[in-house]
Amino acid sequence: MIKPRTPAGTLELLPGEQRAFNHMLEVIGRNYRRFGFQPIETPVFELTEVLLTKTGGETERQVYFVQSTGALEQGGAPELALRFDLTVPLARYVAEHEHQLAFPFRRYQIQRVYRGERAQKGRFREFYQCDIDVIGKDSLPVRYDAEIPAVIHAVFSELAIGPFTISLNNRKILRGFFEAMGISDGEHQALVLREIDKIDKRGAEAVAQTLKGEGFNLPHAAVEKILGFVLRRSSTHDSAMAILAELKAEHPQTAEGVDELAEVLTLIKALGVPENRYALNFSIARGLDYYTGTVYETTLDDYPQIGSICSGGRYENLASHYSKSKLPGVGISIGASRLFWQLREAGLITPDAQSHMxxxxxxxxxxxxxxxxxxxxxxxxxxxxxxxxxxxxxxxxxxxxxxxxxxxxxxxxxxxxxxxxxxxxxxxxxxxxxxxxxxxxxxxxxxxxxxx
Amino acid sequence: MIKPRTPAGTLELLPGEQRAFNHMLEVIGRNYRRFGFQPIETPVFELTEVLLTKTGGETERQVYFVQSTGALEQGGAPELALRFDLTVPLARYVAEHEHQLAFPFRRYQIQRVYRGERAQKGRFREFYQCDIDVIGKDSLPVRYDAEIPAVIHAVFSELAIGPFTISLNNRKILRGFFEAMGISDGEHQALVLREIDKIDKRGAEAVAQTLKGEGFNLPHAAVEKILGFVLRRSSTHDSAMAILAELKAEHPQTAEGVDELAEVLTLIKALGVPENRYALNFSIARGLDYYTGTVYETTLDDYPQIGSICSGGRYENLASHYSKSKLPGVGISIGASRLFWQLREAGLITPDAQSHMxxxxxxxxxxxxxxxxxxxxxxxxxxxxxxxxxxxxxxxxxxxxxxxxxxxxxxxxxxxxxxxxxxxxxxxxxxxxxxxxxxxxxxxxxxxxxxx
Known part of the structure; x- marks a missing residue:
């Protein structure tokens, strides 16, 4: 007799919970389709050499490799590996099927991804990601960045898990500001941004101490200036536009990012997103160097401790490893398993109150x-x-x-x-x-x- | 630059095809729910020792093993393996969550499974299975066997891929008949049944030759009697009932199976399945020894070469490896990827003729x-x-x-x-x-x- 048990780090649900989870995925998928995103699915595994294009990174160390019985017996490096996100498979998909796709290519993808995370509560080794991306060929106008918050708004309105705020920033604004401050070395800037990104979690005071302390040694005045900059928040559409105008006047180096963000905000309004659902937040940097323009984070107003429930942004080139074409894009991802787990922990999930069965x-x-x-x-x-x-x-x-x-x-x-x-x-x-x-x-x- | 390509044996679709495929899965899932089946999902991998309870079988040799980077470096036997069907995960699920489930437990599960098949056209290493099962605790009345064809009928009616026939048999009838013929050794019987199962593919004459030839050496009269038995087909509900009555009279050893099948047919009719959609077919044995009573196969009337598009049956005990409870069940599986591929080959799939976008x-x-x-x-x-x-x-x-x-x-x-x-x-x-x-x-x- 073998003890029946699930592997650590997986979220297996009872049928009632599964119905509630499926409802969440359906709402997400339905709203993605509503905005003209087209479905794709990719295999759970990719060829190792296709999946692991870079060497070293943390994600790489978390990869699961796959081998058939025969391959395992023969030894040698594993030919297959499980996807760790939906972005690399998308890049491979677009490059492989480039000539059969219509651009801008708008796709949604709701599948599980795999990461060999250290097992702990709320950390999953297998979890759903629900992604949308728009991929342009050669170029993609910034107005596409405005549609994304409209989709986020539609999804979370229908999910009805309470009021939420879509925070926006633009990496070009951050870059312009820090370059004007003399923090222009790429690596140094990235380190400072990583700390700035923690403000919502750690608080401004703690981050200020870090920036003044060993390792950074930024002067008091510089830190005050940085905080004064990144802590500005808009409360209405007009206040957001005013902040942007102010910023451009004070820091001409941020002009390009400011103009992009202003266009995005104007269109977000035209798309009908209520102005209490979006706000500027210059502390959002997103960890990844990947993003080059608009960046998004979404938080539940009543549950800030949950952190961002939907993040993403604009990137320069999706598939440089696989294609000579320039494929700029913009997209977001909802980590549905983690979100579901957190909402359940917060008591916000009632297994199928409305089953109608x-x-x-x-x-x-x-x-x-x-x-x-x-x-x-x-x-x-x-x-x-x-x-x-x-x-x-x-x-x-x-x-x-x-x-x-x-x-x-x-x-x-x-x-x-x-x-x-x-x-x-x-x-x-x-x-x-x-x-x-x-x-x-x-x-x-x-x-x-x-x-x- | 890395050449972007998908691993062999996977079915990756363009967005238009994906919409058509998703439509197929939605129709299947919706009709499963319509009959009160509850959704579950299990992790893509199981602990190796849980998944591989038996040793040796063909399926076992086709298993894909999964290892994290760390585990791979350390060496040793892989701790995880990808599921090769949805039945073993169901057995593990029911045994693990037994006390939280309501019995009879009716679940549906639509997920991908993995088999290290030899790569060839139409053979997939990753493919969708769409399963329903009803699991009883201690016992499960035979009337549950009648509901399954009603679900099959609902699914394939809505899929609208042409007329189809649900063929029914009962392993107890086969066993009774062959025992009466003196073919009572389990292994011998299984070998004969495996040949009988090929009648729809190879034709009766070819199978007869095999049974008379080396290896089997069955006398001419015995083979004629077997063929006369297994080739009987019903054309209407009444003719099916008449055949069953006749069979019971001629071969009293088949009585138990005949009575079960008669009850099943009576209820299938009460469930509203039109009588031109189901028929008796005593040549259906289903390869697996697993099945003990009712067995089903479904074929498209206009595309017999596609073979069975939906198969299953009744089994004695689902989870004997994981639980002391006796858990009899009945279920079917639709291999959606293979079905989609075959329908597309036959020109029966038009990518989203009705996209309404x-x-x-x-x-x-x-x-x-x-x-x-x-x-x-x-x-x-x-x-x-x-x-x-x-x-x-x-x-x-x-x-x-x-x-x-x-x-x-x-x-x-x-x-x-x-x-x-x-x-x-x-x-x-x-x-x-x-x-x-x-x-x-x-x-x-x-x-x-x-x-x-």
């Missing part, structure tokens, strides 16, 4: 044909429905319905048959009514209107 | 706010919609629309603005009309009624 009970075996006929009618109308195929005590059937998470139960027994009715019970409220057999479908379709 | 064109940059407003309105009504964010020549925009696969294009340029209308073009028919701006949404929502 119906259980047709069975009190006497002889009623099975009628129960099946009822189910057939409901299914024909698009209602998810199970029939108790074995007559059991009613208490046992209710227990089963509760454990699975049904919303309604239909009962048709001796008394119902005599009266020519069926009983319909709302399992959440406990309310039970007798209705004419012919009213069952309209009643279930409009349960709320019927006071059920 | 709308492209809002842009002739002048100044019209962008209006184009965005139109898109916002369409999206609000649930229509998938992209806006051309850059003004381009109309021919280029049509070319893009065609390549992506849009169904409609909305145009709002100088002349439309002057007249206070928008132009709506059906990209399949080429028909273009000018309509009042306010009519766009009702027109698109009911495009067919409007003669578009």
């Amino acid at each position: 119906v259980l047709v009970g069975l009190m006497r075996d002889e009623d099975l044909p009628e129960a099946l006929a009822i189910a057939r009618e409901l299914r024909g109308a698009g209602i998810d429905c199970e029939v108790q195929l074995e007559a059991k005590k009613l208490a046992k059937q209710f227990q089963y319905a509760d454990k699975v998470g049904f919303s309604y139960m239909v009962l048709y027994g001796e008394s119902e048959q005599a009266k020519g009715v069926v009983s319909l019970k709302n399992l959440a409220t406990g309310k039970q009514v007798e209705i004419a057999r012919g009213d069952l479908l309209p009643c279930l379709s409009q349960a709320r209107d019927w006071g059920l | 709308v492209l809002v064109g842009l002739m002048r940059d100044e019209d962008l706010p209006e184009a965005l407003a139109i898109a916002r309105e369409l999206r609000g009504a649930g229509i998938d919609c992209e806006v051309q964010l850059e003004a381009k020549k109309l021919a280029k925009q049509f070319q893009y629309a065609d390549k992506v696969g849009f169904s409609y294009m909305v145009l709002y340029g100088e002349s439309e603005q002057a007249k206070g209308v928008v132009s709506l073009k059906n990209l399949a028919t080429g028909k273009q009309v000018e309509i009042a701006r306010g009519d766009l949404l009702p027109c698109l929502s009911q495009a067919r009624d409007w003669g578009l």
Whole structure:
């Protein structure tokens, strides 16, 4: 006998939770499609030499390698490895199918990725990413950067997990500002930006201490200037535009980034995103050197400790390792497994409060044909429905319905048959009514209107 | 520069094909839910010792092992392996979460599985399986076997890939018949059944020759009797019931299986499956020893060469390796990747003939706010919609629309603005009309009624 258990670092759900998780993925996918993003899926593994184009990085050390039994016996370097994000597979996909794709290429991809993370609570080795990217050929106007927040807004509005803020910045503004300050060495700038990026987590005071302290040794005045710059936040659309104008006047080196961001903000407004849902935040740098223009982070207003639930930005060239074409792009990623786990921890996930599933009970075996006929009618109308195929005590059937998470139960027994009715019970409220057999479908379709 | 390419044996699709494939998976999943099956997902990898409970089998030799960079450096046996089907993960899942599940446990699972197959056309190393199973605790009445064909019928009716037949048999009938014929040794019986299983592919005559020839050496009369038995087919519900009655009279040893199959057929009819969609076929044995009662295969009437597109059956005990509980079950699997590939080869897949996606064109940059407003309105009504964010020549925009696969294009340029209308073009028919701006949404929502 072998002890059944899942590998560490995986998020395996019970069916009720899985329904809630699937609902999250469906909302994300539906809204991605709504904005004209096209689906793709890539294999879970890539050829090792294709996947690992760079050497050394942290991600590289977290890669899972794949070998068939035969390959394992023969020894040698593994030919395959599991994808660790959806960006490298996208780059490979676009380069491989370049001539069959229409550009700008707008794709969404919702799949699991794999990282050999140290096992700890809330850290996953297998997790879903939900990505969108728009890839231009040769060029991609900055207005594409404005569409992304509109998609983020649509997704998180429908997910209804509370108020959220999409924070925007532009790497060119950061670069211009720091160069004007004399922090122009790329590596030095990256180190400072990494600290700045921590302001929302560590607080401004702690970050200031780090920048003044050993390693950075920035003078007090410089640190004050940096903080004065990065701590500015907009509260309305107009205040955001005013801050940008101010910034451009004070620091001419930031002009290019400021102009881009102003265009993005103007279009975000035209796209109908409410102005309390987006804000400037110059402390957002995003760890990756990858991003070159607009960058995004999204946070839940009531749960700042969760951190960014959706991040991304603009990049210069997607597939330089695989193609001579210049393929600039902009995109974001939602880490759905981590988000789901965090929302569940915060009590924001209720397993399928709205399952709308119906259980047709069975009190006497002889009623099975009628129960099946009822189910057939409901299914024909698009209602998810199970029939108790074995007559059991009613208490046992209710227990089963509760454990699975049904919303309604239909009962048709001796008394119902005599009266020519069926009983319909709302399992959440406990309310039970007798209705004419012919009213069952309209009643279930409009349960709320019927006071059920 | 690295040549971008996918690993052999994977099915990577272009976006239009991916939409068609996703549609297939959605239809399958929706119909599974319609019958009260609950979703689960399991990790792509399992602990090796959990996954590989038996030693030796062919499947075992096709397993892919997974190792992190660290584990690979350390050497030693791989701790993880990719799932090769959804049945072993289901067994592990049910055993691991037994006390949190409601029984009979009805789950569906649509995920990819991995097998180190020899690379050849139409053979995949990564492919989707779409499984349903009902798992009982201690026992599971045979009536559950009848629900499965109703689900198969619902799925393939909605997929609309042509007429199909669900063939049914019962392993107890086969066992009873062969035991009565003196072919009672388990191994011998399995070998004969394996040949019988090939009748639909090889033809009865070829199989008869094999059974008479070296290795089997069955006498002519025995082979005739076997063929006479396994070649019987029903054409209607009544003829199926008559064949079963006849069989029971002729071969009393088949009685148990006959009674089960008769009950299953009676309920299939009560579930509303049309009688031209199911038939008895005593040559179906299913390769696996795993099945003990009802077995199913489904074939497309017009494409017999494709073989079974959906198979499964009843088994005695799901999780004997992981649990002391007796967990009998019944289930089926649809190999969606292979099915999609075969339908595409047969010309039965048209990439998203009904995409319903709308492209809002842009002739002048100044019209962008209006184009965005139109898109916002369409999206609000649930229509998938992209806006051309850059003004381009109309021919280029049509070319893009065609390549992506849009169904409609909305145009709002100088002349439309002057007249206070928008132009709506059906990209399949080429028909273009000018309509009042306010009519766009009702027109698109009911495009067919409007003669578009």
